[in-house]
Every structure is written in C-alpha cells, then in structure tokens.
Amino acid sequence: MNSKPIRIRPFLNKLWGYLAVCFWLVFTIVLVGWIICASFSTTREIFSGKLLNSGFHIENYTRALFKNNVALYLTNSVFYTLSSCFLILLISIPAAYVISRYLFLGRRLLQYLFVASLGIPTVMITMPLYSLIVRMGLLNYRAVLIFLYTAISVPFTTYFLISFFVSIPLSIEEAATIDGCTDDKTLWYIMLPIASPGVLTVTIFNFISIWNEYFISLMFINDSKLRQVGVGLYSMVQSMTYTGDWSGLFASVILVFLPTFVLYLFLSKYIIGGITAGGVKG
C-alpha cells in the first residue's frame, strides 16, 4: 500500500524530463524544418502560409548559389578553414609536446599565457593588427586572413593538446630513444598517432569556430570576391530583404547552415566528448 508513492515519484520525474527534452527537440525540428520548406517555396507562398504549394522550387538554390555568390563564399570558407586548421596543428603540436615533456624556465607561465588569450576580446587586438596590415599593403589578402585565424587559435589549441601529451606514458618515448629515434621522429611518428584523438577533437572545434567566424573577416576583407560565408550571408540577407526575395534568403541561410550541420551529424560524438572531457571552447 505504502510503496505506491515511492514508485510514482521516479516515474513522474522521468516523465517531466522526457517532456522537457522532447519539447526542445520538436521546437528545433520545426525551426529548421520550416526554413527548409520555405527555402523550396516561392516568396508569395511564404507570406500566404502555403509552403510548397507549387512543388519544390530548386531554382531558389541555383539563384542563391550562382547569382548571389553563395558558391563562391562557400569555396572561400572551405579554403580559409582547411588551411588554417592545418597550420594551427603544424605550430601547436610541437609546442604542446615540448611544454608537456621538457622542463625549462617559464614553462608554467607559457601555459597561463595561452589560457589567458581566451579572455582577451578579439576587438582588443584588431586595431594594431589592422594598422600594421594596412601599412604593409596587405588588406584583402587571403593569406592574411588565414594567418590571423591560425594565430588566434594557436594558444588555445596548444593548451588543449598539452593535456593529451601529458597523459601518454613516458616509457614509450624512452623506448623510442633507446632504439635511436630522434626527437623529431619521436614526436611525429610515435607521439602524434597516440595523441590523435585529441588532435581530431581540437581540429573539429577549430574548424567550426573558424567557419563561423565573423568579426575578423568583416574587418580584414572588403573585396566581395574574397568574402567567407558569415560576411557573405550578412550582406546577402541585407540585399534580399531589400529586394523582397525571401525564398532566396531562406535558401542562402540553409546553404550556410548545412556544411557544419552535416559535419556535426557525423562527428557529434567527438564534439560532445571533447567538451565533457574538459575542453572549454565551443
């Protein structure tokens, strides 16, 4: 008789939990789903509330991709993001390895400096950099954007990777040294493969944050041919609300939404694991 309330309570708790997360799920699906439907409809259908009434209008996408240059912005972003992600690793892996393995003066200080970079607002560092780049005549260069993206991500990436190298047992390198392996070979051929889960996680984070970056590219790129997706989409939305091309607007939004979303579908396990393991960047 008395056992009833004890059984009901966990059940009710669970029910509320399910209701809350399902509500969130439904909202997210409606949000994204409606915009996908709108991106295939005509502007008139969007305003009259009869989405997809005249079938799928693929031309919204061809118009956005080629007439409004989304294809160009996407290509630019792929180029900027992949190059930066590669360069970040090239610089951060050796630094993280040395900091985690060798005792030298200022080792702790370096780690503090690298984390502290997370607290410096981007806008604080942009004016002197802008001034330098203007005086060197390097405004509107792809390489400058890639350099800045790389530089801004190096401190945190290094900090993140240190913890991965620390967790690898020393005996592995000792064995390698005894077998006559040089420091470079030990790092790239022995340590790197073992640390690869950490390298993968931090690269996914770098990819997403560089892909979605807005402020730096707004400041350092004025040439519309060199724009990446964030700045490109922003200016496109402005012109499309002006011309009243709402279906084109939603198609462009979906085109910018899709790449990171698809990446996320495949890699969410690493991303979620990376943050819950103590990475502090998202």
Place this chain on the structure above:
Amino acid sequence: MHKNRLFIIRCLFPALAIYIFVFAYPTLRTIIMSFFNMKTISTSIKHWKFAGINNYLHVFQAPIFRQSLLNIMRIWFLSGAITIFLSLFFAVILTGNIRGKQFFKSVIYMPNVISVIALGNMWLHYVFNYKYGLLKTFFSSLNMTGLASIQWTSPDFIFYAMNIAYSFGMIGYFMLIYVSGIERIPAEILESATIDGAGRFRSFISITFPLLKDVNKTVFTLWTVRVVGFFALSKVFSPIDSSPQTITPMVYAYEAMFGADFVSVEGRIGIAASACVVMTVIIVVMFLLSNALTKGDHYEF
C-alpha cells in the same frame, strides 16, 4: 642535451612568436592608443597626440556607449538567467536515468555549431516575423491574440527577441559543461541522499548544486567573456543601423573605428581603443571577482 635545447627552441618559437605578435603586442598597443589621439587607425606613432584620460571621459559621457554598457549588463542578467537555468535543468535531466541521452545532448548542443549569422536570421526572419512567424502562428492557433499580436521586431521588443535567440544558441554549450561537472560527482553521494529520503529536487538543491561550485566559477567567467564579445547577433538584429536597443560595446568600438555618425570624427580611434580597454577590464574584474567569491573551502572528491 645540447641537441635537446635546439629542439625545444625550434618547437616553441613559432607558437611563442605568434603569441607575442598577435596577442601581447596588440594588447599593449591598444592600451597605449587609448591615451592618445590619432587621425586613422594606421597613423604612425610619431603623429599621435597625447590625450590623457580624455578618451575615457568621452566614452563614459557618450550616451550611446553608456547605452551599450547597459545593454550588455541586461544581456548578462537576462540571457544569463535563461541560459544558466535551462542548461542546468537539461544537464540534470540528461545525467539522470533517461533513454537517448547522447541523442538529446546532440540536439540541444546543435545551435552551437551553426554560424551565428545563419542562426540569428532563422530567428529574426522566421520565429519573430510578424506575418508568418512561428510565434505569431502558434499563438494565433491557440486564439491567444494578445501574445500573437506582439511585434517582436519592433523597438519595444527587439531586445528581448535578441536575448531569446542568443540564449537558444548558448544553452547547449553550458549544458555540456554542467553535465561534465555533475558526472564527476561520485554516485555514492547522491545514492546516500536518496536512501536518506531526499527527493530529486531536494538532493539537487542541497547536494548537487553546492558541489558544482568550481563549475559555476568557470561558467561565470566564460559567460562574461561571451557577453562582452557580443557582436554578430547585434548586427543581425539591427540590420540597417546600430540601434540603441541592440548596440553592444563591441559594435560601438567597431563603428568608432570605421567612423559611424554617432561617434565624432575627431579622435574616434582613441575613443575606440578606450572602449576596447573598458571591455577587457570588465572581463578581468569579473574574473577576479569570481575568484574572490569562490575563495575558501574546496570540496575534494
């Protein structure tokens, strides 16, 4: 040993050089710039004119900058309350005994991987639209005409609209931080509370939340860094001109750098620099504050 030293230098040099060139030097130079006047961003040091604390006086007397500070304070509290409450709520649910944890975590985190510009436009042009928007059609279908007639994109409501969209994007990230915090609490502690007859709510208030002290400290600092850097969403929610409802200090600094009307042309660069320094000081002060507040006993488990 000699070989080792060369290896250390070779490995550290690029990262250190980049740090000095892209973080240390620009930070110092911006601080110095905030005490000077110059014509353009790229004016060389020779032509800078010392201005003392005039830039700071100007910035704190400028109504639009004060408005922008007020806005991020309100964002800090309003979006902060929504975000922290919901992310803790979901974190507790998703560390409990429930199916599909991984799936729901992925769903709630998803907005974090989307471009802020895309996400902001999804909210602005769909959820908050006054003709076919989600809120409008939802409340109309329930015959709640009062709620349905809210013009979310009007000056009266745009600030709240922006905060709702911002919180939606932030919840997943802070939820994951809380999930990792809760998972580190040993199961025995919560089990013994259950055996002693504590309900779920009670054990959260008396046990889980106090044990999350260090996590809360991290969240406090991270949240401040995010809010001070509030930029892209403000641009999305005020597409044509920066409006007092949505302006933030970072937008103000950007507009001052490139000469918007509301920042006087003369000395605007130094003013922008002082706005940047104010933003950094806010972060540092909040960081020190969070350290001071959580000083003292630490829980070991």
